[in-house]
Amino acid sequence: METIQNVWTVVEKVRVANGAAELAIFTAIVYWFFTSSRIADMLEVLGERVGSWCGGRDHPSLRQSVRSRRRHNDIYAKLDAEYTARSTTLYRIKEGPVVPPPQPISRPPAGLACAKCAPLSRESWQDPKGAETGAVINVMNIGKQTFSNRGVVSRYLCDLTQCANLINYDYEDVVPKVVNDVTFQSAIEEVAKKEMNNILHINGSGGGEGGYASLYKTTRQKVEARALKVLNNISSAMSNGVLKLVAWVCHKAIRRLAKGGCGTRIACVERLRRAKAAGLPLIFVPLHRSHLDYILVTFALYLTGLRPPLVAAGENMSIPFFGWFLRGCGAFYIRRRVDGSDKHGDPIYKAALRSYILHSLTAKNNLEFFIEGGRTRTGKPQPPKAGILSVIMDAYLDGTIDDALLVPVALNYDKLVDGNFVREQLGMPKQMETFWSALRGIWWTLNTDHGTIRVDFNQPISLKELVTSFKKYNYLKAPIERPLASNNNSLGVNLDQRILYNNSHSSLFGADVTIEHKIMVEAIGRHLVYDAAQASALMCTNVVAYVLLTERRGGCTLRQLQDAVSARSAHLARAGRDLGYTGDAPAVCRHALEMLGRGLVRKEGSGDKTIIKPQLSIPASIELSYYANTVGVHYAANAIMATALESILQSPGADQDIVRHSDLLEAGLQLSEVLSQELIICPPCTTVSERLLDAIDSLVADDVLARVETNPGLEEERWSRRFAQRLEEENDEERPDPTRLIKYKVNSHAAAIAERRRLLLTIRPLLEAYGGAARSVRAAAHSPLVRDTLDAYTAIRNCHRLLRQWGVIEMYDEDNRRRVRLCPPYDNEKSLQEITSNIHKFNMKTDLLDFK
Template identity: 75%
Template structure:
């Protein structure tokens, strides 16, 4: 009798198992059907024809790529490995332009990971026919978004696509950049590609960083979102209105550039050798007040950002670190390969060198000089021609809403519109160049923070003091910039930035006897990527000093570099003040309060940077404070909230931490005098 009952129980469980399995399989199949692309040669041909006609209408300067890019891709195709295209994301047009460019060059278009917000009637069908497969914008493991069936189905789709030797494309930043700067990587899909390599599904893959840039952004601007307004979801009618507006606007020139393909196998092998990625982390990230910041800052930054939606719970920290490092490598390579358009250079000059306004002749000289400097630094300029014509073209693209012109000819007065909305939009174009100058700007700001200290020597500064301050500011702004590829140490990158300040005569080397040899030794020390044991030699830079150049040209260069990142520091300082006064509340309300404070400071002339009113900068400061352990995030009634951690609940304790931000946002004379 007992045997019958046991047998009946087993049969019941078996039946229940089959029922549950059938439901899960059915749902997985529905997910796959909802995700999958439906690439069609007929659709590709039609879209290529439409793109050819449309681009001639919307891009007066055409859409181009370098011949070297096409040759690289053809050599990569000959290797017989899957090509994984990893573009930076600026516009909805990016989806089509990469596929269109590859199609015209005779290369097989990739399957493209597109956000499900683009799955709108009619247009979504066309994207699917071009190779798009639609994924949720968020598939992480939170209670609200966790869905193991969905994640497993998506992972299986990607793995099978790679196993079939299909090319793949995904936007490693996730969504479009709202600031014009490259964003930290979202490594979910990259983790699946890594799994495909590690489990032998593919022998290797070639990762191709891709950069796109526009004279005038096709999607309009992101001012609404930077001012805290909710993102407007894409609909059929909004897409139709957007297309109509785009077709009736000249957006200048467009560049699509494919950078050097990188072997995934070689990347994995290389990163496995870097000992600094394997160091234990006792505490993920702390405020920058320790004496060994440069030793493990690279590792701690990677550790604090190595979270992704498709890793799974059983993945080691070393594995996450490697994927984060590879993702940052791809973003950095793509950003360095981005062609700088004339609107980028003109906007940067207007917000830094000529912020107070100038004559057209002065602006021409500044733009020509800045373009020459960028070209000498190895950056690709996406424009050619004589400076007056280029400048007029750039000002026409930016429009009267962003730049005001009074008069005509070389004596015409030109000044940027520095109200909040126009400054935010102008900063979007400027930030592409600003990201290039970020390391030097960080060192110049660090120098200013040292000179501003009570009783500081205004003529000389120690190398070690300046480098330490620069590294501290690197940590503060690590959410804003990827300053170097992870195969290069941050300290080494800052040493190169320091060299640039010497070359531009902002600083003069001022060394005591033996200083030169010690500087050489220190650079060899900084460039060493593998440190097996702590070196007991005294600080090799203790005798190295720099003399601060107070000539007008040097002061102007310092001012330009300070203005490159000063609006960010204003936003970070305001965020800390808002956190200190509120103590706790929903993140949305805290962001709004900070935006209101910044806007009030601007309207009352207490803060002159309209572009500092930025939701992205405020949220990045919140992330930094969370990583430092200063604030905690929690959910209350399905609302994301922030509060001060118990040990920082007292005002004085929080102010000691906030001082690590305040000290770089100094009221310096060279900014007031302009």
């Protein structure tokens, strides 16, 4: 009986539990039934029907009762509000004025081929469907845009998915072809015979015919083993697997170090895609700013679906572990110098490098090399090192390749990735890259925000078209004359040719190459550097640094800085320069000051009374100038003419109101030669005189100068009458220079003085460094001579190079040290001062540079 009662108790409990469960399930179903949108719509219809049956539509329906309880979470209330807003907006649009929708930011076309040298290339590779808008894409977001609408794995691992789906390219190993190359084998033969002759000279006879053959065989085997080692050290080992791995690592690293992303122009990528269909090798020629450049160009090309190039990297980058990864990404390592010592003058190395490059091109590989040689230490583009370019030229001229497409590449950063170059600019030796220094640099870089990165590709230019064009420029073929001397300041028309001739000393030129060929290669190299510099995106740090060092050097309020940056940005945009930033002036200045940091810019006060001043210590000025020089290059020609104008005005007895055109142009030409090692103010297809004339027109347009009206027609008529009267005389009167009558009035209002001051300060630091180097030159070791000058090392070195071109000094090696000595007749102080006065006179004292 007791057992039955226990069983019945259990049954009752189970029944109660089942009832509770059923009640809970029923309540959940009812809740879902009334809250579900579809069921709610059904209840809305049903409630309205029941309401109409019971007494019309004045009674609230079931759906309306539910809606009143859902309040702000009710989606139908939101839809009603949106409908009401749209109706009101449409009414206002119909009744009010038409307001156009906001348009995306449009940038001017940049990176187009030269219309004078490469008109066919300029018209090619363009989009036939529409005009270029200059839109910029962030290559970091390509994976998100492509795979965001696919599966769950692709959506959340879009970077990994994109890298796994990148195109696999076939990379032919050209080392066996190089080994069998006739040039490479000839170099081995030459070196083997030379070494064998040295052995015979030291040891005497070789022991007869059999001994001579045995010695030659042994020597050749050693030379071949050394040559194969040299070739293996040069060659790359590009691998699709390594490329994909590095691409994924770059996604993570660049997102961390560049919060603003890595941008490139859409039109640039589309041009390259169309050019790839031509079947010609693409030769990428970037300007060099950072070690990150090696990866960024390859990274940007690979992610946009283009074939990654083989990259000529410096031998200093062949460090453990990191060097292997770079080699897997296509790097082949070259020596910084190929001549100058027994090691660097190795003919086997020259032959191996030339053969490797040529066979890589014939294998349809793209190629990339940094035409400046090394990273710029000043922020300005450096004169080209035309060694690899000369090899490509030889390949075209001897028919190895039909043509090649040269692609200048411009890279820029909000903040320096490799840190500053102050140590080297102060004359300290460069610290070589090691495994541990690379680790420290990577750690510091990944823990620092460097803002935004830009990688922009110019329009591909046909090498064949460039060669054909440069053969037509007769002013590059005039006889070479002696450079500027103290007793002859007339530069003539061959200044352009002398600039090219003085720089065309590439170590990879053959011994039988003509001067005309060297000048043509140098001209093409300088044109590529100029094109890349003009297409560089100007970052906000560049513009703010330039404004602080030129327009607001004495300090200004934050509001004044914002106004100056806004005006300078608008001026650069009107000039066709690409601005790598957007936003209003306060946001731009705030970001730039944050990137520059307190070490370069100091703030005094707070709020509206905050004073912004540049740090004017030597290290801070050098680093701040690095950022400003990117903008300063744009104003180089105008700055040269403004400095020439000031040198004329400050000369003894000069007229302070009127200046002659001929005097102004002559002074500008002299200063252009002085700074020929620093600035490329025009492409070689344009003469320096033509560029300076354009700069004078710009000064007139900016109201710095005003033309004095004359009547040249009356003078021409008088000359014609005199010429007709004396036509039969033996001593005919020479026709006067028509520009001698052109004069300019120097404006003295506040805006004109401010513009002159800005242009003077653009190149004034360079001239001060040159003046210091010229005053300090003497017979001594080169390194102490540089340190004694106490200024930027690069400018001092370039000034010494200029003095060597003028025949003032010569450099020689003694006891493994680089030494300087004065050449006659400049080994006496008077003659030295006469020649260096051509530099000193542009360091004139002027009230424009007095900051109170």
